[in-house]
Amino acid sequence: MSSNSINYAALSGIDSVSAAVIFAILFLIAGAWFVRQTIKNTTQVHIVLILFCAIRVTAFILRAIMAHSTSQGSNLNLFITDQVLLAVGFFALVYSAYTLVLDRDVLAGGERQGIFSPNLLRNARGFRLILSVGVALGITAVTSSTSSDPGDAATGKTLRKAGTAIFLALTVIQLAQSVLFFSNQGYSKSSVRSWGDRNGRYLLCVVSLLMLVREVFVTATINDASKQNDERLWYPLVVLPEFLAVLCYSVTGLVPTRAALKKAENK
Template sequence: MTLFCIIRVAAFIMRAVSLNIESAGENLGLFIATEVLLQTGFFGLLYSIYTLVVDRLELCGSSPLPIPIIGRLLELFKKRRLFRIALIIPVALSIASINIISNDPTSSNGAALRKGAALLFLVLTALQVLQTVVLIRAEREGQDTLRYYSSSFGAKHASLIFGLIAILLLIREVFSVATISNLAQANNEHFWYPLVALPELLCATLYTIPGVIPSV
């Protein structure tokens, strides 16, 4: 979490500089570095909630969702290595698209890679929301025992907090996909801060609730 905060602070500072200083906004290296930091930070947030949810699911022995395809897909993505690979792909696509678009703004390849990255992130985030639903369902059915190991608020209500984090991340990604074809709107600070920066800040705050992250 400390690393995430450092990355995010650096990204926000670089974004603010590029928006307010004309010469900085034209600096290709600064633009690419900012976007890479933003994507890396989101990777960390999504993978963190994934790890916490899967760890808890393994302890409570949850049953899959009674929806054949989605249920199997969620079970498949409990494999950590597979999920990491799935997350790395959109990060790589996003970085590649930034590089292409920065050199040729009219490139169809760059736009296609950017759309592909955004859609993959959205799908993975949506799957994580469903995975969290499975956990909440398991706890409601009385299968979970982890929450009784601690009397802290975070430990008792961890699955609901995980669900809130997942929804906040989903809001961020829905905005990213909705504005995928309109860079001006996507970078408009009146939309970007409440729909991208604020959800991430709230997620980071929720992680700090005592008991949410189990102590060893």
């Protein structure tokens, strides 16, 4: 049997065109909002979120194409591209949350720590490095899992489990970071500040919990591909939490301005 006769999309549960199109549109709108925010206030968080939304829009467009067309669903390169984009995108979402907690901690009087700090709750470069390892494992897992060689396919499954474990661990760390910030954050309840600024601590915890829901589901179904890929579960437990997290990021005032961060760091 030739590889072109295998419908990779169908085997992976890619079936709904409408759901893919809806989320492509939703992430496109969200991305456009962050572009607008970047024009007003260029921050690392906004730039990373624009990248995340662009990755998700592209992935869902590819998913819609594969669900709509059997011939495209049998296109291995298209399928691998879609899976890689889905794997890579979560990096941006987790790192945005982590960076945002650090930025808001600085506003609350905290200090940034250096690259050699053993405290992963405050070591941005160390956190990013481990995240990158998880992404690399995920990408390698996708390409290996689609191999016709049983050995490569088994290696792909192992790498996928390792990458998933890393992302789950870092998501838990990010949640702990948010809770710690929530406990220690000392802003006054000034009416001058925007709602998103005043309630940033709560929004950050919500974002962290949403990402944890996603990762717990992915981890719990790691050995049951049919359940994990079931769109009746995948969309509400993987995609929807991501989009709701993005909505939280879009609340005006949550992401500190460059000027505010520089002022806090120079105190």
